[in-house]
Amino acid sequence: MTGTKAPGNGAGLLAGKVALLMGAGRGIGASAARLFAREGAAVVLAARTESELADVVGEIRDGGGTADYVLADLTDGGSIQAAVENVIRLHARLDVALNNGGISIPHTPMVNATEQKFDLVTSVNYRGLFLSMTAEIRAIRATAGSGAIVNVSSVGSLRGAPGLGPYAATKRAVNSLTETAAVEYGPEGIRVNAIAPGTTMTGVIRQWADDEPAAVERLNTLTPLRRAAEPDEIAEAAAWLLSDRASFVTGVCLPVDGGLRA
Incomplete structure (x- = not known):
């Protein structure tokens, strides 16, 4: 873990807020960390890989910007709780959180999915997010008193997702x-929303595009804007939902x- 500076008070969408980002070592999470910091937040990044966190x-x-990192493993409830407690130790409060951590598994029809892969994707994307969100809610209630959380779902959660059954089911659980x-927590002033990204050019999708270019091209053809998103574009939606403007x-x-779901 690194040292810290006091939260800034400059202008910005998230000015003065303390933000925890789970799954922030790369992809959407890393882009969100950079954006949130530019928008005035003091950000604390969490993930398993220290070298990636340190780079961001x-x-x-x-x-x-003001940034620190803590190590967290979404399969370990104690690790998640420790990460949230470290945010409080660093900044004495938590205002907003982005739960981006998650994994995918190889695309395959459901009957070919192994029990091991099912358990893995469930433990990270569903159980890990549940533990993260509940720890964050407790921290917000105990410190800032009110705040906001954004969970990262997937457009695959909104309809049948051939080849992505276990993964899409965990993301539908995230929506629930x-x-x-x-x-439950709206009456206390805690807002909780989710974003459902479509095709986004993270490292995973770039690798998929290299392995199966026709598959990604097909998704782009089905998307009215005729392209995939960059991680920064997904981060912008999360920043707005976490801000007081929402x-x-x-x-x-x-x-x-x-427009993929239009």
């Missing part, structure tokens, strides 16, 4: 957890998919 934190600090948390938005699963 270094970039943010070099740009004048999001809606329930929004209802103060009357909760319980939503927002597709950020270039």
Whole structure:
């Protein structure tokens, strides 16, 4: 873990807020960390790979932002709780959180999916997110008092997803957890939303595009904007939902998919 500076008070969409980002070593999470810092938040990044976290934190600090990292394993509830407690130790409060951590498994019809792969994707994408979100809610209640959480779902959760059965099911579970948390904690001033990205050019998708270019091209053809998103574009939607400008938005699963679900 690195040292820290005090949260900044400059102008920005998330000015003065303390933000925890789970799964922030690369892809959407790393892009969100950079964006949130530019928008004035003091960011704490969490993931399993320290070298990736250190690189992103270094970039943010070099740009004048406030950033730290903590190690967290979404398959380990104690690790998740420790990460949240470290945010409180660093900044004395938690205002907003992005739960981006998750994994995919090889595309295959459901009857070919192994029990091991099913258990793995469930433990990270469903159980890990549940433990992260509940720990964050407890921390927000105990410190800032009110705040916001965004969970990263998938456009695959919104319909049948051939070849992605176990993965898509975990993301549909994320949508349900999001809606329930929004209802339970809205009266306390804690907003909980989800975003459902479409095809996004993360490292995983870039590798898929190299291995099966026709598959990604087909998705782009089905997308009205005729292209995939960059991680920064997904991060922008999350930043808005976490900001005070979305103060009357909760319980939503927002597709950020270039119109794929239209």
